Amino acid sequence: MYYDNETLIYFNGQFVKAKEASTDLYGQSLHYGYSVFEGIKSYKTEQGTKIFKAKEHYDRLKRSAELMHIPFEYTTQKLTDLTYELLELNNFSDAYIRPLVFCSPNMSLSKSKESSLTLLAWEWSNGYLANKMRIMTSSFQRPNPKAFLVEAKVGGHYVNSILACQEAKDKGYDEALVLDEKGNVAESSGANVFYEKDGVLFTPSKGNILPGITRETVFEIGKELQIPVKESFFKPEEMRGADAAFFCGTAAEIVALDSLDDVPFTKDWKDTASNKIQQAYQKLVRV
Ligand code: PMP
Numbered sequence: 001m002y003y004d005n006e007t008l009i010y011f012n013g014q015f016v017k018a019k020e021a022s023t024d025l026y027g028q029s030l031h032y033g034y035s036v037f038e039g040i041k042s043y044k045t046e047q048g049t050k051i052f053k054a055k056e057h058y059d060r061l062k063r064s065a066e067l068m069h070i071p072f073e074y075t076t077q078k079l080t081d082l083t084y085e086l087l088e089l090n091n092f093s094d095a096y097i098r099p100l101v102f103c104s105p106n107m108s109l110s111k112s113k114e115s116s117l118t119l120l121a122w123e124w125s126n127g128y129l130a131n132k133m134r135i136m137t138s139s140f141q142r143p144n145p146k147a148f149l150v151e152a153k154v155g156g157h158y159v160n161s162i163l164a165c166q167e168a169k170d171k172g173y174d175e176a177l178v179l180d181e182k183g184n185v186a187e188s189s190g191a192n193v194f195y196e197k198d199g200v201l202f203t204p205s206k207g208n209i210l211p212g213i214t215r216e217t218v219f220e221i222g223k224e225l226q227i228p229v230k231e232s233f234f235k236p237e238e239m240r241g242a243d244a245a246f247f248c249g250t251a252a253e254i255v256a257l258d259s260l261d262d263v264p265f266t267k268d269w270k271d272t273a274s275n276k277i278q279q280a281y282q283k284l285v286r287v
């Protein structure tokens with residue numbers, strides 16, 4: 001359950017109870033997936049609750065809305081302030097925050113004249129870290145960048161994610177590795193991917209992926225720890241049986257992969273550069 005009788009959300013200019021909020025059913029967002037959103041995390045730190053990379057997330061939300069021609073006037077500062085207020089009102093520290101921008105009633109296939117904003121949050125302390133995920137190469141491809149603006153975080157794109165993730169679960173895996181239309185590794189259903197060989201990290205180049213904020217953080221940590229990180233286009237064969245691999249995303253954080261298509265990653269996780277990145281990330285989000 002994401003909310004109870006007391007949970008507050010921000011909805012179009014005010015804080016209201018989640019269970020009392022309602023919306024129109026005659027809109028493009030519900031019918032066609034024409035909405036933009038973010039996934040953000042806040043952490044309990046010694047200086048109080050801190051939203052990790054709020055600016056990057058809200059800048060991306062604004063950019064996603066712009067790319068989708070969805071009118072959206074909030075500034076990044078205002079969005080950040082509202083989110084801190086939301087966390088405080090609900091008494092949340094370690095939380096997942098879900099801003100959603102959706103369109104007002106209109107079922108035509110043209111741009112929206114107005115939008116609504118809601119900010120939702122629920123308590124979340126990490127459940128993935130201890131796990132190592134078994135993943136499979138998906139039979140689904142990521143959305144073709146000539147059909148969608150893949151760098152935008154758009155509701156409708158996630159129908160593809162649901163298909164890929166559910167296929168993997170139905171086949172007994174934890175998650176899917178999804179390829180682009182050329183058969184190169186792209187990303188997971190909701191996270192970016194890295195693999196490690198001889199102390200070097202490799203990740204798919206931009207173009208067919210959602211360029212994640214966590215992916216960018218991995219570059220930053222790599223630089224600091226002098227772990228080389230390279231972007232390129234590569235096939236799953238190059239990744240299968242590598243020393244180590246991980247998914248990264250705001251929700252997943254840095255999560256180790258156990259195997260790809262039942263072929264294990266070979267190095268003991270604790271001896272990998274990936275492990276160092278995972279540990280550094282855990283520290284960074286809590287300072
Ligand atoms: N790819 C996809 C498809 C995602 O949904 C996400 C999660 N937003 C990511 C990558 C990782 O992005 P971020 O690190 O910004 O959360």
